[in-house]
Amino acid sequence: MGNTAQESKTSRRGFLKALTVGAVATCSGAVFESARAERTYPEQKGKHRFVYVIDVRKCIGCDACVAACKAERNTPLGVFNTWVEKWEVGYTDPNTGETRVKVLNVPKLCNHCENPPCVKVCPVHATYRDENDGLVLQRYERCIGCRLCEQACPYGVRYIDPIMVVMNKCTWCDHRVRNGLKPACVEVCPTKAxxxxxxxxPNDPIWELLNNNSIQVLKPEEGTKPRVFYIGLEAIEGMYVGTGSSTKNQHSPAIWTDPADGKVYTYNVRMQTNKFRELR
Amino acid sequence: MIETHGPTLPNHIVEWTVLIVTYPFFSGIVAGSTIITALVYLFGFKNLQHLERVGHFLALSLLLVAPLAPMFDLTMPIRALFVPFYPNIASPIFLFFVLWNLLLVIMLLKSYFLLRRDFVERAKEGDLFGKIAGVLTFGAKEINPEEDEKKVKLFGIISVPLAMLFTSYVGFLLSSMHSIPLWGTPMVILVFLASAVVSGIGAAMLVYIVGQYILGEKVDVNNLRVPTIILAAFAGVDLLLFLLELVLEWYWNTAEWSLISMAMKANFFFYLVKIVGLLFVFIGGLSSLNRSLSGITILSVVSLIAVYAVRWTLVIPGQMIDKGHRGIVYPHIKLIGREGVSEVIALYFLAFFLFLLFVSIAGWKSASHKEEVV
Incomplete structure (x- = not known):
């Protein structure tokens, strides 16, 4: 009788052990599998596939887009959904010694990446990629404000909204584009940059732009697959541009030699001024 | 006004400041004090049992306070409760949630079996803490100390790797940010682990020595020599890892090195405290300082200050480097308000209060220790 009780106790213990090990293995397997699956996002295959093209050769740096964005999205003081950087590109041909300088106005905004790092790190799925049109959007009512997305974004486009006190970002004016309009910044651009x-x-005019021009993206090495395509940044973006700026309190211009053709580029970069950062 | 140096992206500010510096400091002490648990239950240093008990109280109180630091840091703190309801397994914060809960359960189970005998004894006294202790016995009346010690050993051993994982999670979080030059390296995780051990042993020894001093009891210095030597060894490892990380950054992030050095110069004081402090603990802990009580006390205090500087240098300089890699933004440390120093001070007080509460309920010394003295 004692033996039977002992045996049944042993078998129950063994069963419980097996059950625990099995449950732990299944749960950890599921966790690892989901984590692996979420490391890279599959290609977005929705009804729409929105893209944004910026031709820096056409941009005159009038900042009308910045003003339009502020008005359309009611963006508070101290934060920007889009801004225009001024890059001064000096170029010397070592063969002729001839020096040329050109100024590029480079508009920046959210890249609505196909493989968005901000979506991956969000602990509550407040930032998400809309599978229907590929827009990377924010659920304001769910955002906890941990600012992990801001740290993860390599383009520095995410910010804490000083009024809503949650993360906010450029939405490519989702309220407009889903109703057949274009984003406010595109609408106001006087040079169609x-x-x-x-x-x-297939009949969208954007195809013509993409097919007939050399296309660059920002920070391709980050593997984010950005969907803002730049025209006119050949051999410029993607390489190191240094800490250059000509104004005081800043470093001397960085010099970079292109090993391919021996040309020397110098860079002065002027960013969008923001004197109200502390408002957040 | 937030100061910047060079062209910086307009949205960039140093988002995580003193609270996020404090969080890994707390979690590091939790993890480090489990090293003493490992010494007692894995390596058989039975004379460290009292130190282990003090370390356990400290770890438990800091484990309860630690998540409040990132929670206060949220712009919507109460929404932290959303994390289990909308889980994103790919997010490091979800990992934190899982690890913190697991560690808390294990630590509470360990506490129960470690302190059950004390609770039973304490419940015989009729005061308020006695009544609380009576509730905490969960109906247990007759205790077999040997059985309990086996369970304490089991949960203690489980808690060691779990606590290490818990503290290295912050390192995992930082090293997953590829776009930030000072963070995107796996070395960060190792630095977190090594400095966790230093701060954990240092904090446990300091609290133990101060507690014994207040109660007017003698501290056996010979007992503290082994943890002091381990403290010194890990301070050396921490220093070595820091130098290695520096070489790695210089070698791999050549392009960003000017910015990295600029951010490091801006935090020069903290780097100085870190290097001098760790070097002092390393050399002092292996010298004759580990034979005197005052020497060990100084080593513990210095180790805590040095590790705080380590946490600062891990969290702040990385964020100062602009995402455009052309300038740096200086941190804006507030005294009062969200993410202010006042919140950090409040957390320290809370941890101290919890520690006092645990000691009041369970007693500074275990029941078996009291019996031995009698």
């Missing part, structure tokens, strides 16, 4: 289109539509 900013273009917006839908790759799922």
């Amino acid at each position: 900013r273009e917006f289109g839908d790759l799922s539509d």
Whole structure:
């Protein structure tokens, strides 16, 4: 009788052990599998496939887009959804000694990446990629304000909204583009340096721009697959541009030699001024 | 006004400041004090049992306070409760949630079996803490100390790797930020682990020595020699890892090195405290300082200050480097308000209060220790 009780106790213990080990293995397997799956996002295949094209050769740096964005999205003081950087590119041909300088106005905004690092790190899925059109958007009512997305974003486009006190970002004016309009910044651009289109539509004029020009993206080495395409940044973006600026309190211009053709570029970069950062 | 140096992206500010510096400091002490647990239950240093008990109280109180630091840092603190309801397994914060809960359960189980005998004894006294202790016995009346010690040993051993994982999670979080030059390296995790051990042993020894001094009891210095030597060894490892990380940064992030050095110069004081402090603990802990009580006390205090500087240098300089890699932004440390120094001080007080509460309920010394003295 004692033996039977002992045996049944032993078998129960063994069963419980096996059950615990099995449960732990299943749960950890599921966790690892989901984590692996979420490391890289699959290609977005929705009804729409919005892309944004910026031709820096056409941009005159009038900041009308910045003003339009502030008005359309009611963006508070001290934060920007879009801004225009001024890059001074000096170029010397070592063969002729001839020096040329050109100024590029480089508009920046959220890249609505296909593989968005901000979505991956969000602990509550407040930032998400809309599978229907590929827009990377924010659920304001769910955001906890940990600012992990801001740290993860390599483009520095995310910010804490001083009024809502949660993360906010450029939405490519989702309220407009989903109703057949273009984003406010595209609409106001006087030189058509900013273009917006839908790759799922074969007749969209954006295809012509993309097919006829050399296209660059910002920080391709980050593997984020950005969907803001730049025209006119050949051999410029993607390489190191140094801490250069000509104004006081700043470093002397950085010099970079292109090993391919021996040309020397110097850079002065002037960013959007923001004297109200502490408002956040 | 927030100061900047060079062209910086307009949205960039140093988002995480003193609270996020404090969080890994607390979690590091939790993890480090489990090293003493490992010494007692894995390596058989039975004479460290009292130190282990003090370390356990400290770890438990800091484990309860630690998540408040990142929670206060949130712009919407109460929404922290959303994390288990909308889980994103790929997010490091979800990992934190899982690890913190697991560690808390293990630590509470360990506490129960470690302190059950004390609770039973304490419940016989009719005061308020006695009544609380009576509730905490969960109906247990007759205790077999040997059985309990086996369970304490089991949960203690489980808690060691779990606590290490818990503290290295912050390192994991920082090293997953590829876009920030000072963070995106796996070395960060190792630095977190090594400095956790230093601060954990240092804090446990300091609290133990101060507690014994207040109660007018003698501290056996010979008992503290082994933890002091381990403290010194890990301070050396920490220093070595820091130098290695520096070489790695210089070698791999050549392009950003001017910015990295600029951010480091801006935090020169903290780097100085870190290097001098760790060097002092390393050399002092292996010299004759480990034979005197005052020497060990100084080593413990210096180790805590040095590790705080380590946490600062891990969290702040990385954020100062602009995402455009062209300038740096200086941190804006507030005294009062959200993410202010006042919140950090409040957390320290809370941890101290919890520690006092645990000691009041369970007693500074264990029941078996009291019996031995009698």
